Amino acid sequence: MTTTKEPGSDLPLQQQESVVIRFAGDSGDGMQITGNQYATTSAVVGNDLATMPDFPAEIRAPAGTRAGVSGFQLAFSAKDIFTPGDRPDVLIAMNPAALVENIKDLKPDGIVVCNTGNFGDRDLEKAKCDTNPLLDGTLDGFRVIEVDMNQRVKEALAETDLKPKEVQRCKNFYTLGLMYWLFSRPLQPTEDWLKEKFAKKMHLAEANITAMRAGFNAGDIQELFQGRYEVPKCDVLTPGTYRSVMGNEAVAIGLVAGAEAAGLEPFLGSYPITPASTILETLAGMKNYGVKTFQAEDEIAAVCAAIGASYAGDLGITSTSGPGVALKGEALGLAVSIELPLVVVNVQRGGPSTGLPTKTEQADLMQAIFGRNGEAPIPVVACATPADAFDCAMEAVRIATQYMTPVFLLTDGFIANGAEPWRLPEVEDLPKFMKEFRTDSENYQPYSRDENGARPWVKPGTPGLEHRVGGIEKAHLTGNISYDPDNHEFMTNARQEKVMGIANSIPTPEVKGAQSGKLLVLGWGSTYGSIADAVERTNEDEDKVGRIHLRHVWPLPNGLDEIFSRYESILIPEMNLGQLARLLRSEYPQHEFLSYSKVQGQPFRAYEITAKIQELLENKS
Amino acid sequence: MSETQTLKKKDFQSDQEVRWCPGCGDYAILSAVQGVCAELGYSREETVFVSGIGCSSRFPYYMNTYGFHTIHGRAPGFATGIKMANPDLNVWLVTGDGDGMSIGGNHLAHILRRNVNINVLLFNNEVYGLTKGQYSPTSPVGQKTKTSPLGSIDRPFNPINFALGANATFVARTIDTHVKHMSAILKEAAAHEGTSFVEIYQNCVIFNDGCFDDVADRKIRDDMTIDLRPGETLTYGKELDKGLRFNGWGLERCSADEASTWDSTVESTAPSVMMGELANEAEMPRPIGIFRQVNSPVFESETERQIAVAKEAKGEGKLRDLIFQGNTWEVE
Numbered sequence: 001m002t003t004t005k006e007p008g009s010d011l012p013l014q015q016q017e018s019v020v021i022r023f024a025g026d027s028g029d030g031m032q033i034t035g036n037q038y039a040t041t042s043a044v045v046g047n048d049l050a051t052m053p054d055f056p057a058e059i060r061a062p063a064g065t066r067a068g069v070s071g072f073q074l075a076f077s078a079k080d081i082f083t084p085g086d087r088p089d090v091l092i093a094m095n096p097a098a099l100v101e102n103i104k105d106l107k108p109d110g111i112v113v114c115n116t117g118n119f120g121d122r123d124l125e126k127a128k129c130d131t132n133p134l135l136d137g138t139l140d141g142f143r144v145i146e147v148d149m150n151q152r153v154k155e156a157l158a159e160t161d162l163k164p165k166e167v168q169r170c171k172n173f174y175t176l177g178l179m180y181w182l183f184s185r186p187l188q189p190t191e192d193w194l195k196e197k198f199a200k201k202m203h204l205a206e207a208n209i210t211a212m213r214a215g216f217n218a219g220d221i222q223e224l225f226q227g228r229y230e231v232p233k234c235d236v237l238t239p240g241t242y243r244s245v246m247g248n249e250a251v252a253i254g255l256v257a258g259a260e261a262a263g264l265e266p267f268l269g270s271y272p273i274t275p276a277s278t279i280l281e282t283l284a285g286m287k288n289y290g291v292k293t294f295q296a297e298d299e300i301a302a303v304c305a306a307i308g309a310s311y312a313g314d315l316g317i318t319s320t321s322g323p324g325v326a327l328k329g330e331a332l333g334l335a336v337s338i339e340l341p342l343v344v345v346n347v348q349r350g351g352p353s354t355g356l357p358t359k360t361e362q363a364d365l366m367q368a369i370f371g372r373n374g375e376a377p378i379p380v381v382a383c384a385t386p387a388d389a390f391d392c393a394m395e396a397v398r399i400a401t402q403y404m405t406p407v408f409l410l411t412d413g414f415i416a417n418g419a420e421p422w423r424l425p426e427v428e429d430l431p432k433f434m435k436e437f438r439t440d441s442e443n444y445q446p447y448s449r450d451e452n453g454a455r456p457w458v459k460p461g462t463p464g465l466e467h468r469v470g471g472i473e474k475a476h477l478t479g480n481i482s483y484d485p486d487n488h489e490f491m492t493n494a495r496q497e498k499v500m501g502i503a504n505s506i507p508t509p510e511v512k513g514a515q516s517g518k519l520l521v522l523g524w525g526s527t528y529g530s531i532a533d534a535v536e537r538t539n540e541d542e543d544k545v546g547r548i549h550l551r552h553v554w555p556l557p558n559g560l561d562e563i564f565s566r567y568e569s570i571l572i573p574e575m576n577l578g579q580l581a582r583l584l585r586s587e588y589p590q591h592e593f594l595s596y597s598k599v600q601g602q603p604f605r606a607y608e609i610t611a612k613i614q615e616l617l618e619n620k621s
Numbered sequence: 622m623s624e625t626q627t628l629k630k631k632d633f634q635s636d637q638e639v640r641w642c643p644g645c646g647d648y649a650i651l652s653a654v655q656g657v658c659a660e661l662g663y664s665r666e667e668t669v670f671v672s673g674i675g676c677s678s679r680f681p682y683y684m685n686t687y688g689f690h691t692i693h694g695r696a697p698g699f700a701t702g703i704k705m706a707n708p709d710l711n712v713w714l715v716t717g718d719g720d721g722m723s724i725g726g727n728h729l730a731h732i733l734r735r736n737v738n739i740n741v742l743l744f745n746n747e748v749y750g751l752t753k754g755q756y757s758p759t760s761p762v763g764q765k766t767k768t769s770p771l772g773s774i775d776r777p778f779n780p781i782n783f784a785l786g787a788n789a790t791f792v793a794r795t796i797d798t799h800v801k802h803m804s805a806i807l808k809e810a811a812a813h814e815g816t817s818f819v820e821i822y823q824n825c826v827i828f829n830d831g832c833f834d835d836v837a838d839r840k841i842r843d844d845m846t847i848d849l850r851p852g853e854t855l856t857y858g859k860e861l862d863k864g865l866r867f868n869g870w871g872l873e874r875c876s877a878d879e880a881s882t883w884d885s886t887v888e889s890t891a892p893s894v895m896m897g898e899l900a901n902e903a904e905m906p907r908p909i910g911i912f913r914q915v916n917s918p919v920f921e922s923e924t925e926r927q928i929a930v931a932k933e934a935k936g937e938g939k940l941r942d943l944i945f946q947g948n949t950w951e952v953e
Binding site for chain 2: 040043044046189234237238239240241242243244253256257260265267269286287288289290292294296297298300301302303304305306307308309310311312313314316330331334338423424425426427459460461462463464465466467468469470471472480481
């Protein structure tokens with residue numbers, strides 16, 4: 001970036017392969033912005049990365065309290081990485097509450113940067129600290145860097161006419177600058193971003209830039225650290241153009257891409273709910289792409305409008321989280337019964353009931369597959385990572401339109417708000433699945449079926465094909481109301497066979513690592529990264545265990561039985577009490593499935609899975 | 622096969638056997654609607670009937686148009702999606718006092734306030750028919766039914782004032798047995814740009830027979846009802862010799878020549894709400910006809926307008942730009 005010798009550059013520069021940083025502060029401290037900026041810059045310098053925000057459900061819990069702590073963890077690396085990291089190498093604590101809530105995760109000998117400006121008696125009291133953690137031994141064994149950021153930022157911005165409150169709001173950029181210095185990152189991407197964001201309030205952009213530069217320079221001048229680090233470019237990424245993408249954003253773009261592939265206009269009916277709201281917000285901002293969004297009065301009206309739009313020839317989509325899915329259940333049954341395309345995005349969160357709105361979980365799997373009255377099969381596609389959400393969203397649209405069925409697209413809070421580099425596809429390389437509407441009235445039967453078992457899709461407005469649909473059981477072919485017992489059984493089976501037949505259109509997932517042996521580790525959804533990381537670590541010297549990931553959770557892909565038969569047992573880590581394990585036991589009773597569950601609102605750490613694998617391998621030897 | 626020539630009433634009759642009870646008021650409404658579709662020059666393919674659940678909601682099956690029999694109370698959601706996807710369709714929503722005022726009260730209020738350009742027909746029979754005779758949210762206090770053996774203690778909804786409370790732009794009432802009036806109101810409703818709300822007094826011969834006889838019976842109807850005709854005086858009676866006039870905060874009876882002139886187009890809902898409240902006053906005629914008819918932007922047109930504005934401002938979006946937007950970098 002620059003060729004001039006920087007002050008203090010005689011400090012030792014060490015190479016690091018991977019680094020995990022966690023920014024922690026008050027909800028109002030701007031930790032999410034800080035973390036996202038750090039991620040963007042790390043992406044721009046060519047690292048692989050993964051991020052994990054962790055914030056409270058309360059918008060602004062009382063300042064300085066433990067309930068108000070907001071965190072953002074990111075891992076950046078010179079090699080391919082799968083997760084935002086197990087334990088941070090560096091923790092930034094903007095106040096005592098942030099420190100005590102996060103210090104337990106820091107690696108032994110890790111660096112902790114504390115903003116001593118917020119460690120007064122009043123701050124300690126708000127954080128319910130009886131003693132000062134800077135002094136009471138809490139930080140023994142860590143490398144502690146104390147910086148009075150409140151004071152430093154005040155000095156840096158002394159020349160401006162900002163009010164003291166506004167000055168303190170620039171603190172997070174001071175922190176950011178300091179961390180950019182520590183890991184030798186350029187300031188330019190964030191400076192550009194600030195200038196764009198505050199284009200109409202340039203004095204704020206400049207103040208934040210000044211604060212950031214002050215933080216950067218402090219690294220040198222004040223010799224806070226014993227040295228600087230460098231994380232080289234990741235050279236194992238597939239060549240191409242990349243950008244950083246968050247899960248909900250990838251879902252939104254994938255749905256638009258899916259609609260285009262099917263030749264349809266996307267219509268989203270939705271109701272704000274954490275952590276899915278940003279899908280509605282993102283799509284509402286895409287009006288120039290022809291996206292229609294409808295913020296309904298509730299979850300039920302949202303899905304009903306989406307089904308109505310599909311009935312009229314758009315691609316109906318609804319986005320929500322578990323409690324919203326519960327409310328949509330009856331309408332989803334109608335969509336199954338009238339056999340219209342619909343994509344239902346469930347960004348899962350901790351449950352039951354309101355549960356943990358801002359935390360992650362995978363406990364809505366059974367709800368997606370079975371959670372309706374009557375025999376109402378719905379296929380389920382699950383995203384593995386933020387970037388994978390793009391492909392999965394397109395896949396959900398393919399299934400919905402080709403099979404005339406509602407489809408669940410499952411993601412979760414971890415994917416929704418996490419970010420990673422996304423290798424951008426060219427439009428011509430994307431799948432195509434153009435959908436034809438029926439316009440020919442010759443021999444038209446509303447409930448005839450094609451080779452996929454799908455019925456014809458007719459837009460109202462098409463002459464000669466007027467017909468009526470509804471939730472009452474329909475007669476085979478004509479679709480007229482029918483209470484005939486044999487017809488009901490026939491139609492129930494027809495709907496079931498159609499959905500189970502989707503398995504014939506999906507590939508058998510690839511096994512990585514050991515192709516047979518003692519143990520196969522199987523995952524679905526956002527456990528992908530932790531499982532991949534854990535298995536790679538286990539197989540460092542030799543392939544000991546295999547791993548497999550299910551993108552299609554229902555129907556299950558063909559070929560699993562043969563794969564399972566090559567292993568003594570199958571370990572399934574899930575952020576629920578073993579829902580997929582239970583499903584697989586009923587589908588493949590001849591194999592041994594071991595459930596490893598975690599329901600803490602937090603993703604698995606790779607080391608937890610590695611330890612589980614070790615334990616199982618030892619018991620089996 | 623395109624239907625360019627004008628269709629007749631029978632062209633709107635489907636081949637499905639009508640399964641309402643003999644003598645049900647729904648037959649007369651179905652017949653009137655089919656006639657109105659023909660008179661309005663509708664094509665079958667551009668017309669969609671949407672309904673929820675209940676006796677009234679079987680309506681779409683009997684119309685030879687596109688039809689969607691949805692789920693209980695939620696028809697407004699479906700209708701909104703249909704109109705947003707294709708604003709050119711003539712969409713009619715058929716609901717009842719249970720479907721529309723009870724389980725679907727929320728959705729009805731919201732479609733009315735949004736002003737989606739559809740026609741809502743609420744068949745009010747003050748009872749649950751399809752579930753065989755329980756009290757409904759429009760049943761009067763004291764009504765004895767299977768679930769209110771000692772009389773209903775629920776204070777009822779007044780559908781007209783419910784709609785006015787939601788700031789509906791077209792609000793009217795008619796009677797199943799008053800075919801001429803019903804057809805005229807339906808045509809006005811169809812012509813209105815925005816959500817048209819029509820309450821239809823509908824007799825349930827099985828579970829609530831004669832519930833509107835005190836005002837709607839042919840023999841006394843002219844004296845017991847007053848037809849709100851926009852721009853005309855508030856006169857009623859067989860000889861149009863009786864009148865109503867506004868006096869301070871209320872309405873009072875008067876002679877025909879002292880009657881006020883009815884203006885349904887005033888922005889304030891106050892006069893129509895006062896008219897709506899006459900339903901509770903035994904000594905007063907029951908208003909039918911058009912309570913309110915005002916112009917307001919139509920929801921789906923506004924949706925289309927915003928999309929056009931966004932395309933104008935940012936240019937027609939290309940998928941590649943959407944994928945490649947923001948900070949990108951190259952990996953060699």
